[in-house]
Amino acid sequence: MTTKTNTYAHSFFVGSFNGKPQPTTLDDKIWKKEVLSDKEYRILCSMYYRSHVDAMMEAEHQSRPDFLNQVRHYRHEVDKTVEMILDKKTGRQYKFKLNNLHLYFFPLDIVLVGIEIDETGADLDDLTKAHWWLANWKDCYQDFTTDSLKEAVAPLAKFIKKQNIEDLIEEGNNMKVFQVVQTGDEQPEDALLYEIANFIPIGSVNGNVYHTPNKDYYDHIMKNNSVAPFQNWKALALVDSFTVLVSKSEKKFNDWPYMQCYYPLVFLRCVYEKTYCVSRNIAYRLNRAKGNLLDEIADMEKYYSYENISYNFLPTMLYRKMAQGMEIEDDKREVSKQIKERIREKRKQKEEKETRNRSLALAFVSVFAVFSTAWGLYSLVEKSKWFEGYMCCFARAFIVVAVLAVVVLLLYIFVFNRNKVKNNDSLK
Secondary structure (H helix, E strand, C coil): CCEECCEEEEEEEEEEEECCCCCHHCCCCCCEECCCCCHHHHHHHECCCHHHHHHHCEECCCCCCCHCCCCCCEEEEEEEEEEEEEEECEEEEEEEEEEEEEEEEEEECCEEEEEEEEEECEEEHHHHHHHHHCCHHHHHHHHHCCCCHHHHHHHHHEEEEECCHHHHHHHHCCCCEEEEEECCCCCCCCHHHHHHHHHCCCCCCCCCCCCCCCCCHHHHHHHHEEEEEEECCEEEECHHHHHHEEECCCCCCCCCHHHHHHHHHHHHHHHHHHHHHHHHHHHCCCCCCCHHHHHHHHHHHHHHHCCCEECCCCCCCHHHHHHHHCHHHHHHHHHHHHHHHHHHHHHHHHHHHHHHHHHHHHHHHHHHHHHHHHHHHHHHHHHCCCEEEEHHHHHHHHHHHHHHHHHHHHHHHHHHHHHHHHHHHCCC
């Protein structure tokens, strides 16, 4: 395969952080709070709906709903060249610049972690292999890590249980990758875009190797998951990556729209939605569901689950394509099943409660009826000359036993209903 390099490469690796940091406990000497200035805020609000900007970023003199006050961003500037192992057998290493570590705080106690790197000038074969290792952090960390990389990401370890950086990502998920690559080609090549997006060797699409995709599958993905609004760049949205491939430009490549808009305002929005849905679906299947899901969904629908995020066509187009690639709609359908199930459970519990209340009401009415009847019989026995001596004692005893039997029955009904309520509550 022919060696191919890039003229610009910048990437973010993002995942659900397996730690519980609190903004108030972050060391401000290490973690800088990122807050938009009034000018930056106005610029973004001129392109994106203010409600969307408020849901993703914190700004000066900003007024937003209480639900969004948890949205914060902290950045730790590393700015160091680090190494990682590409080949365990030969010990061959790959160098890249680790720019920043990011912590993104979102509503409902979800924290995303981001690792930002720059690989400008790197061989694309090495780049795709390195991205595969990094995206599969949990499974591959011991194979690719080096002392320089461990030191660079050490500030994140203190927030993880047992301070094991290998457990960086929650639930063992892969990292989601936002990557922008520019080459010297006149136009973006579909094959190269597919290879970078899938972290496979360059040349695989047109070769005959292990990673070569089936033609029908390849055509389907490139047709349905790619977006090409302009001739000089094309993007591909997959479950684990969003890749922008930029062609040669006469002027210096302007990465501002990608780094300051498409990544923080569109890609992170999709990752947050995906993380929320996946976490709730996993908790539901493991019987660990907590909180009021109906209220959560109502808030998510209001502040995050809408497509039209911008006055311009492109951000909304990119959001839809990213959401499609991450299969967010499928995850939302799974959450909706939980809602339907909980509604059925609440309806059933309401019906059972109403049935119990009717039974208890009927039981109390029966008590009065029994005591009234018993008192009438007792009075009749007392006054009647037919129940004297032995027969009178027998009649009285019979009445007392009957009353006691009714009381025992009522107590049984009461205790049975109370235990049933406790059992239902324990299953919630």
